[in-house]
Amino acid sequence: MRCIYAADKCNCLDNLEMTIKKTEENYAGFPDKVKPANRAKYDDFKIHLLDKAINTNDTDTCYSVLKQYVNYFYDKHFRVEYSSKPDSVVIPIDLSKINKLSANPTSHAVTGIWKDNKDTKIAIVQYGTNTFKALKVSSTNDTFPQGFVYFTLTDKGDIFSASLYNRKINIDIPAQKIGSLLKIWNMQLWVKEGTELTPLESEELESWKDDKNGLMFKKINNDFTYLKIPTFENNDEKISRIVTENDSIIKSTRFLIIDLRGNGGGSSGWTSLIPYIATAPIHQGGSYLRISKENSNRKMSDLDAFVNNPIPEGYKKYFPPETLKAYREAYRELSITKKQFLYMPSVSFPLDSILPIPEKVALVFDELAGSSTEFFINLSKQSDKVFTYGHNSVGMMDYVGMSIPTKLPFEGFMLYIPPEKSSWTDTRPIDRIGFSPHVKLKDQQEEWIERIMLDLPHRKLLK
Numbered sequence: 091m092r093c094i095y096a097a098d099k100c101n102c103l104d105n106l107e108m109t110i111k112k113t114e115e116n117y118a119g120f121p122d123k124v125k126p127a128n129r130a131k132y133d134d135f136k137i138h139l140l141d142k143a144i145n146t147n148d149t150d151t152c153y154s155v156l157k158q159y160v161n162y163f164y165d166k167h168f169r170v171e172y173s174s175k176p177d178s179v180v181i182p183i184d185l186s187k188i189n190k191l192s193a194n195p196t197s198h199a200v201t202g203i204w205k206d207n208k209d210t211k212i213a214i215v216q217y218g219t220n221t222f223k224a225l226k227v228s229s230t231n232d233t234f235p236q237g238f239v240y241f242t243l244t245d246k247g248d249i250f251s252a253s254l255y256n257r258k259i260n261i262d263i264p265a266q267k268i269g270s271l272l273k274i275w276n277m278q279l280w281v282k283e284g285t286e287l288t289p290l291e292s293e294e295l296e297s298w299k300d301d302k303n304g305l306m307f308k309k310i311n312n313d314f315t316y317l318k319i320p321t322f323e324n325n326d327e328k329i330s331r332i333v334t335e336n337d338s339i340i341k342s343t344r345f346l347i348i349d350l351r352g353n354g355g356g357s358s359g360w361t362s363l364i365p366y367i368a369t370a371p372i373h374q375g376g377s378y379l380r381i382s383k384e385n386s387n388r389k390m391s392d393l394d395a396f397v398n399n400p401i402p403e404g405y406k407k408y409f410p411p412e413t414l415k416a417y418r419e420a421y422r423e424l425s426i427t428k429k430q431f432l433y434m435p436s437v438s439f440p441l442d443s444i445l446p447i448p449e450k451v452a453l454v455f456d457e458l459a460g461s462s463t464e465f466f467i468n469l470s471k472q473s474d475k476v477f478t479y480g481h482n483s484v485g486m487m488d489y490v491g492m493s494i495p496t497k498l499p500f501e502g503f504m505l506y507i508p509p510e511k512s513s514w515t516d517t518r519p520i521d522r523i524g525f526s527p528h529v530k531l532k533d534q535q536e537e538w539i540e541r542i543m544l545d546l547p548h549r550k551l552l553k
Contacts, residue, residue: 100500102143102152109156109170109505110136112496113163118380118511119489121430123163135162149502156503157260165521166460166486167493169506172258180237181225188213188227200243200250200267203227204280207298212240212280214272220245241274249457264458264484266352268535271295275458276321276354279304290536304352305329307336314543315340315448317363318349322462323356330362340366345546346448347539351480355461363466364439367451369474369553372439375513377490378431379424385509386424388494389434397421408437434510450549452542453478455527456535460484467525468514474553479542480531483524488515 114120124132139159146152153172160170188203200222204212210229214222222243226234243250243265250265252274257263265274270291272280279298281287287295297306297318304320305328315336319329333340340346346366364372379389396417401409409417416435423432453470455463455478464487470476489508496505514520529545531538 099147100149100152100503102146102148102155103140104499105152105503106139106143106155106159108496108498109159112505112507113159113168115382116380116385116494116496116509117163117168117489117507118378118431118509119163119165119168121380122511122515132162149500152500153258153503156498160260160505165489165508166261166484167489167506167508169493170260171504171506173502173504178239178255180235181223181239183213183225183227183237187215200272203283204272205283206278206280207295211283214243222250266456266458273352273458276303276323276352288536290539302328305332307332309339309343310347310539310543313344313547314347315343315345316347316349316539319359320350320352321356322353322359326357326359326361329359333362341445341447344447344449345452345543346450347452347454347542347546349454349539350459350463350466351454351456351535351538352458353455353460353463354458354484355463355465355486358462360462360466360469361439364469365442366445366448367470367473367476368439368441369444370472371441372469372472374436374438374469376436377434377510377512378515379434379510381424381427381429381432382509384494388509390421390424393417393421393424407440413437431511449475450546450551451476452546453527454480454538454542455483455525456481457484457524460486460524464520464525465490474551477529477546477549477552478525478527479529479538479545480527482526483520485521485524487512488519488521 136159139155143152143155146155149172153170156170160168201214201216204214204224208231210231211227212224213227214224216222222245224240224242226236226238226240228236238255240255242253244253246262250267251262252265254263254274254277263275263277265272270282270285270287271294272282274280279295281291281295293306294304297304303325304318305325306318307316309315317333322329348363379385396409396414401414413435420432420434451473453467453476455467459467460483464483464485467478467483468487470478489511493506493508496507498505531541533541
């Protein structure tokens, strides 16, 4: 076993001190999570890490120290990332064992030979009780040697935690094996070689080709349409396009299923779905900004477009006089407030009309659904015709905002700090539990859609 790149060097103490300073000044969760009752414990923990950092100049060791500090706050939106040259190990491959795995695939095990949609082939081999490594067998997409470890899976029970060779991040990256498919959050899809795919699995695999990343629409039968959105990351236009192209079909079919399983969030591609779910105006609810010099200056810059410039014609319906007044008051307060948190307004989605069809909408999510996806799940509660199915979501929306990218002294380290907290955080936080669906499904995930199609028509509207 050998590393293929040498580690860089850094002054760890400088990086940790800046991480602590920026966190204590700007992180919205800091006043909530470090209170007088536990301040001494936090200070002891901080001193312990500072002592470790004094004599540390190896970047991998330093990154471990930074992770310990950031993870103290248990917030999946609060991140420290390490971008470097690909840093992994190479494990010599025993081709005879690989051939045996290929000749005797077992669909129920994660070990075996897997391929992605670009024909990269890996062997997932068990190392220890709960650890599995994905070794390169062949690929035309990189020049890494055979045996290069693309990722490591740690068995967490219901799901795996994935560690990727090219993305070092402090939070767990969830992975899930469903039938003959292995999904690494909304980033990668692998199919087990030698297994017979079901029609749904073949359809899923096809939907990942041509950089669609799983985005798919179909009409299942005369009563059901189905829209699958595995990510909201950098695909707002693609989502809007597929919705627009199929608008007439959706509006002429009784029931719509929106499948958000595995969707770890991203941007606000869900806005194009609002007309199909709304039975009243949809209010996003405000947030609370942690007041600091950096946070306030950045927010004033964001609000300037609404406060000091004319609203474009196409956006005026989202900015009625009372909304503009709230934005202007927040803008004015930002420069003078002595509060620890300041309420930030947001726009609502006015109701142009209630679509009679689809009559009901099923929103499907699982334990991999997080961030922006959870925000949409919460908004859907304002609709009379949306019913949610699946498992509890990830739980990562208590502390939000466009997390501030903060460069640390070592150029490979980047800190992302949420400057705001959600409207519900003080009264009903979700970061440890996620949002619960109306109907918790105990079936295998491959059976969920069929189960929903049997259940949804019999549901009475919520109000």
